[in-house]
Amino acid sequence: MNKLKQKMLITGISGALSKRLCFNFKDDYHLSGFSRDEHKAGNVPDYVSREIGCQRDFDRVDQIFNKYKPDIVIATGSLKKVDDIQRFPMEAVKTNILGTYNVCRACDKHNVKKMIFTNTDKAGGGATTMYGATKLLAGGICDEWNGYSDTIFSKVLYGNILGSTSSAIPMFIKMVENNQTIQLTHPEVTRFFFTIDDSVNLIKDAIELGVGGDTFIPIMKSYKIIDVLKAISTIIGKSFKYNISGWRGVEKLHESFLTPEEMSRTYYIRDDLVCVTPPNTRPPHYAKKKYDGPMLSSNIMLSDNIDELVELIKYGLSQVE
Numbered sequence: 520m521n522k523l524k525q526k527m528l529i530t531g532i533s534g535a536l537s538k539r540l541c542f543n544f545k546d547d548y549h550l551s552g553f554s555r556d557e558h559k560a561g562n563v564p565d566y567v568s569r570e571i572g573c574q575r576d577f578d579r580v581d582q583i584f585n586k587y588k589p590d591i592v593i594a595t596g597s598l599k600k601v602d603d604i605q606r607f608p609m610e611a612v613k614t615n616i617l618g619t620y621n622v623c624r625a626c627d628k629h630n631v632k633k634m635i636f637t638n639t640d641k642a643g644g645g646a647t648t649m650y651g652a653t654k655l656l657a658g659g660i661c662d663e664w665n666g667y668s669d670t671i672f673s674k675v676l677y678g679n680i681l682g683s684t685s686s687a688i689p690m691f692i693k694m695v696e697n698n699q700t701i702q703l704t705h706p707e708v709t710r711f712f713f714t715i716d717d718s719v720n721l722i723k724d725a726i727e728l729g730v731g732g733d734t735f736i737p738i739m740k741s742y743k744i745i746d747v748l749k750a751i752s753t754i755i756g757k758s759f760k761y762n763i764s765g766w767r768g769v770e771k772l773h774e775s776f777l778t779p780e781e782m783s784r785t786y787y788i789r790d791d792l793v794c795v796t797p798p799n800t801r802p803p804h805y806a807k808k809k810y811d812g813p814m815l816s817s818n819i820m821l822s823d824n825i826d827e828l829v830e831l832i833k834y835g836l837s838q839v840e
Contacts, residue, residue, distance in 0.1 A: 678711025
């Protein structure tokens with residue numbers, strides 16, 4: 520065993536993204552993690568030290584950190600189901616906000632070098648759902664800890680991960696296969712879609728580059744949900760049925776990664792990656808130049824290439840075991 524390898528701990532270890540993180544990082548880190556979901560224990564590879572625990576409980580989080588003494592923490596654990604969180608927002612406050620605070624506090628106490636918080640586009644551009652609001656506040660808590668701790672707290676921000684636990688794509692596929700009618704709130708809804716390996720690579724960038732308070736955002740294409748259904752229909756060779764159920768007045772028609780205010784402090788890292796820097800700070804060393812592209816909103820970054828979308832969905836689902 521390589522004694523020089525650093526230690527990585529992943530919260531929400533039983534999720535699809537966490538499983539892929541473990542696969543990609545197994546040669547570089549000693550891996551550990553925790554989750555409160557004992558039913559998904561089979562998702563965790565046997566080379567990972569797994570604990571049952573909930574980030575709502577600081578004493579348990581503290582106990583796990585004390586045992587594994589991580590150098591790097593990837594915070595993926597959260598409640599994510601928009602409809603349920605809309606009905607029971609306090610549960611998301613406890614997990615997404617207070618739980619994130621507990622993880623940040625443990626990182627500081629146990630001298631973690633860097634924590635990467637995984638955030639969602641539903642928190643970007645101004646949250647409208649309870650889910651987005653809790654993730655927006657959780658991200659702000661991570662930013663705040665940079666002012667009190669030697670740990671570096673950075674964030675990544677991206678869209679819907681194809682085939683992940685909270686992804687609608689597997690549900691759509693099953694409904695099309697079973698000739699069920701799919702309920703859409705609006706025919707013009709657009710969303711960003713991201714593969715699970717894209718997510719892993721974004722987290723790698725944040726681990727390598729993050730200096731604290733910065734947010735790493737990929738420049739990515741978006742698609743209409745109706746085009747997603749067309750692509751699924753092409754993949755499985757069956758037509759689909761849908762109804763427009765009507766706008767619920769909660770979720771956005773289009774998602775956005777940035778607010779207009781954040782555009783003024785957004786910088787290119789590469790052609791396909793930007794960072795948002797904290798207010799009133801100098802650009803970090805990795806910033807190449809001021810971002811001068813369009814608003815990173817799903818109605819602006821829109822692609823109508825169905826063939827491209829077919830390949831993206833097929834590739835994305837192939838990465839999820």
